Amino acid sequence: MAETVTSGGRGRSVRIAHLYPELLNLYGDGGNIITLARRLEWRGLRAEVAEVAIDDRASFSDVDLVFIGGGSDREQRIVCERLLEQKAELSAFVRDGGVLLAVCGGYQLLGHSYLMGDEKVEGLGLVDLYTDRGAPRLIGNIAIESAVSPQPIVGYENHGGRTHLGAGVQPLGRVxxxxxxxxxxxxxGCLAGHVVGTYIHGPLLPKNPGVADTLLGWxxxxxxxxxxxxxxxxAAELAANQVMFERLMSGEEKE
Incomplete structure (x- = not known):
């Protein structure tokens, strides 16, 4: 695994693995890692962040939280092939209650399969879902109501995928x-144990501190x-969240 950067206090720590940031970092997804680290530091806790490059062999045995961001179809395919080589280890991490946040392309990798053009690509099978394609692309700002946040979750979505949850899988929230x-x-999105999948970019966590704290608490x-x-x-984060939510719900912005 890549060298770990430690910051914050001397007390409890959270070990975070940021998978393949050189390939998966659409719409500022790296801001999610910054948010997690800062919210630990501000509490006098330690953040140990390891950036895992595509040529690294990830070890999930000493990790608390894994983040997978979004990327183009080509980059998503490269990452999927790499993660399939480590599917057993990642599955064991999830079964053991490990926390996993996957955004957009990373979210699609969680399921049994996803479509790349007309090709059906095998996914990680961590959650009972699959993704096919549709037109037009689903683009724009988004707000959802979710049990993992006391405030509405706001952000941005841009995806051609259509993700379908299995009968027993809970969505992250209601649109x-x-x-x-x-x-x-x-x-x-999806919520399966401590696995969160979502199409919400923007990045997700700076605008939604309640989600960040839920992940850290787990x-x-x-x-x-x-x-x-x-x-x-x-106060500042919640004010920004409220302004965006009220703008969307007031009808100022059209879907």
Whole structure:
């Protein structure tokens, strides 16, 4: 695994693996890692972030939280082939309660398969879902209601994929504005144990601190048996979240 960068205090720590950032970093997805690290540091906790390059062999045995971002079809295919080589290790991590956040292309990799053009590509099978294609692309700002955040989750989506959840899979949330998984069901993303998949870019976590803290709380609970987090002054973040949500819901912006 790539060299780990440690920052923050001397107390509890969260070990974060950022998979293949040189390939998967659309719409500022790297901002999600910055947000996780800062929210730990501001509480006097340590963030240990390892950037895993495509030529590295990832080890999930000492990791608390894994992040997979979004990329083009070509980059997504490269990453999928690499992750399939490590499917057993990643599956064991998820079964053991490891926290995984996957955005857009990374989200599609979680399922049994996804379409690249007319080709059906094998996915990781971590969650009972699959992705096919549709037209037009689903593009624009989005807001959803979700159990993982006390505030509406806001962001941006841009995907040609149509993701279909298995019968027992819970969506991340209910679409209030925008398109979501397929533009029809009113569902967005998936929530399976500590696995979160979503099409929401922007990046996701800076605009939605409640989601970031949910992920960190899960990671701390798994490692230490206590996921309690000290509250932070999120006035600026929550004001930005509210402004965007109210703009979308007021009808100022059309889907």
């Amino acid at each position: 209030l504005f925008g398109h979501g998984n397929d533009g029809k069901t009113g569902e967005e 990671a701390l609970e798994r490692r230490y048996g206590d996921g309690t987090l000290e509250p932070l002054d999120d």
